[in-house]
Amino acid sequence: MTYMQAHRYLMQYSIRPSVQRTAVMEYLMNHKTHPTVDEIYLALSPGIPTLSKTTVYNTLNLFIEKGAAQMLTIDEKNTRYDADISKHAHFYCTSCGKVHDMFNLKPELFELPSNPQFTIDSVQLSYYGTCNNCKSN
Amino acid sequence: MTYMQAHRYLMQYSIRPSVQRTAVMEYLMNHKTHPTVDEIYLALSPGIPTLSKTTVYNTLNLFIEKGAAQMLTIDEKNTRYDADISKHAHFYCTSCGKVHDMFNLKPELFELPSNPQFTIDSVQLSYYGTCNNCKSN
DNA sequence: TTCACTGCAAATCATTTGCAAGGCC
DNA sequence: GGCCTTGCAAATGATTTGCAGTGAA
Numbered sequence: 115m116t117y118m119q120a121h122r123y124l125m126q127y128s129i130r131p132s133v134q135r136t137a138v139m140e141y142l143m144n145h146k147t148h149p150t151v152d153e154i155y156l157a158l159s160p161g162i163p164t165l166s167k168t169t170v171y172n173t174l175n176l177f178i179e180k181g182a183a184q185m186l187t188i189d190e191k192n193t194r195y196d197a198d199i200s201k202h203a204h205f206y207c208t209s210c211g212k213v214h215d216m217f218n219l220k221p222e223l224f225e226l227p228s229n230p231q232f233t234i235d236s237v238q239l240s241y242y243g244t245c246n247n248c249k250s251n
Numbered sequence: 252m253t254y255m256q257a258h259r260y261l262m263q264y265s266i267r268p269s270v271q272r273t274a275v276m277e278y279l280m281n282h283k284t285h286p287t288v289d290e291i292y293l294a295l296s297p298g299i300p301t302l303s304k305t306t307v308y309n310t311l312n313l314f315i316e317k318g319a320a321q322m323l324t325i326d327e328k329n330t331r332y333d334a335d336i337s338k339h340a341h342f343y344c345t346s347c348g349k350v351h352d353m354f355n356l357k358p359e360l361f362e363l364p365s366n367p368q369f370t371i372d373s374v375q376l377s378y379y380g381t382c383n384n385c386k387s388n
Numbered sequence: 389t390t391c392a393c394t395g396c397a398a399a400t401c402a403t404t405t406g407c408a409a410g411g412c413c
Numbered sequence: 414g415g416c417c418t419t420g421c422a423a424a425t426g427a428t429t430t431g432c433a434g435t436g437a438a
Contacts, residue, residue, distance in 0.1 A: 187325055190322065205371065214369070216364070216366065220359075222357075227353070229342070231382060232351070232380050232381070232383065233383075234378045234380040235380040237377065237378050237379070238379070239376055240376075241363065241373070242371070242372055242374070243371040243372040244370045246368055249370060
């Protein structure tokens, strides 16, 4: 995923593609690790030395608002972000804290149930456990 | 749900039932609103004037550790707690922030998929949207 | 020129930690 | 007595806010 592709993606969501915003989106697209604000900030500041954490926060909140990214509440410590808004679940390793994608699950898991009391817009499916890497240590 | 029932429930999970712990568990059992630490603290301090928020935190963390309650990560602002550890989903109203239970969903939604890379222990199914009360306002 | 964007510093808020006092076995 | 529990105060750490400077249309 190139800088230009991230740029175009932002435009599709009516987000003015500043250098900082495009860099954050490019990072999200290339690192499907559901990074925290801190991880994004630390990764990008060498390339954009003036970057501030406030801008990373502003940018991600804007992405959420415009629907260009989703916020994951799987981790109680940090908010995590994902530029992939397609149907997939997440696995959180309670030992190392890493979040992994889980694709190829049954589509019915992502169906939005109809409920007379609520209007349901989205679903988050989160699995918890231990990853192989942590188990072998 | 009485104080004595909460007391017995704690014993089943090998948790020494102090006055504070039993009161927190009784509150969780009687208020299926997935309260935050603050809500629990504010509700109980009139009855237990010496209660500290630290104790509420300690108590809830102990419940989680012993499996007597579950932690909900549905809300990115506060951690929420639920003494009902049976299979049910949660609905989070993005307008008012309240969390509601959703029972009677298909049991297959709660099945733990087998995955070669992870050992999956639990699942959280969270729906997001607007509740009727917020929509009518 | 205007207005959106950026980024520093300070503020806020949830949660954790250190530690001393109190209570139960 | 010794250990577990409690609760205050301080520390920590993520996120937000205030505000002034910058830069693009």
